[in-house]
Amino acid sequence: MEINKTIELPYAFFITRGRMDLQLLETFLDLAETKNFTMTAKRLKKSQAAISLQINRLEELLGKFLFDRDNRNVNLSQDGEVLVSYAKQILNMHQELLYRFSALPIEGTVTIGATENFCATELPEILSLFTKQYPKIILKAYSDSAKNLKTLFEKEGVEMIIFEQLSSNPIAESIPLKEESLVWIKGKDFHVDFSKPIPIILGPEGCTYREKTIEALDDAKIPYRIIFSSASQTGRLSAVKTGLGISILPTSQLKKEFEVLEQAPLPKLPKLQISMLKSKKISLAQEALSDHIFMQFQG
Structure with missing residues (x-):
């Protein structure tokens, strides 16, 4: 059972308790996501000592230990888990306030690329809400495979991309959504005959779902054919619905006409992270869009 740890605080703390640098919360959220001081320092372009100092300062301000640390691991404490939700809300509201009361309406052009799965689900509504809030x-927007989008982003063909990647090995500069x-x-009426090569339905070359499907089947040494x-x-x-073969799908996109296959010998699939990469050449328009997208995922 976890012990709720409290930090001994000087009297002066209670006088200044209400004052907090929002950068402390930004650093806290990044470390909560990476669980690694080195990675957070790299992403925020600061030294590890600076990151450690900011976390210590935040813990002093709140009077709680936010992380359980040892020589190898950095994990959120019980109080740290609670702070994650508050920190996201505070930073989101702060950014929304700045945009809402900015002296001049934000103008400009932003190019964004996203994978087809995301374009077919959340993206249209997110962009529709954004254009109503920022009409100028x-x-x-472009749709392509994750592989092609990352190439386009590296060549500065788009300013921002939304794509899928392995949760266990994310790109350091990416923002998790x-x-x-x-x-x-x-399909409901389709019977899978595991004595024969499994018929599978896939996206195109460069599609993350395609790559992970093939990797999972190859690692499990299960014969298949791309139908x-x-x-x-x-x-x-x-x-899939008509019974041509089987495929993979995020649980958030499941529909009643599909049946989940959980029986052996099908292997367990890895978790994917929907992530965002944005250009280092920051414009107000780009920052407004990236913050809007991030806030939509925070609920």
């Missing part, structure tokens, strides 16, 4: 910002659990799916491949999620799901 011109958006240009949400985590997805993947499951095997089939249908399409860049269209609608097309892939239609093929």
Whole structure:
């Protein structure tokens, strides 16, 4: 059972308790996500000593230990878990306030790329809300595979991308939006014959879901054949629904016409992280969009 740890505080603390640098919360959230001082220091472009100093300062201000540390691990304490929710709300409201009361309306053009799965689900509504709030910002949105989007981003063809990557090995500069659990799916009336190569339905080359499906089956030494491949999620799901083969899907996108396959010998699938990368050439328009997207995922 975890012991609730409290820090002994000087009297002067209680006089200044209400004053807090928001950068402390930003550093805290990043460390809570990476669980690694070195990675957080790299992402925030600060020294490890500076990160440690900020975390210590925040713990002193709140009078609680926020992390349980040892030589190898950095994990949130019980109080740290509570602070995560508050910190996200405070930073989101602070950013929204700044934009809402800015002296001049924000103008400019932002190019954003996203994977097809995201374009077919959350992105349209998120962008629609954004254009109503920032009518003077011109958006240009593109859909492609995660591999192609990262190449385009590196060549500065887009200012921002939203893509899937392994939760266990994220790109250091990426901003996590949400985590997805993947499951095997089939049509309600389709019977999978595991004595034969399994018919699978996949996205195109460069699609993260395609790569992870093939990796999982190869690692488990399960024979398969690619019976249908399409860049269209609608097309892939239609093929699954009609019983052409099986595929994988995030649990958040499950529909009643599909059945989850959990039986052996199908292997367990890795968790994926929906992430955002944004250009280092920051503009007010780009910052407004990236903050808007982040806030939509924080609920």
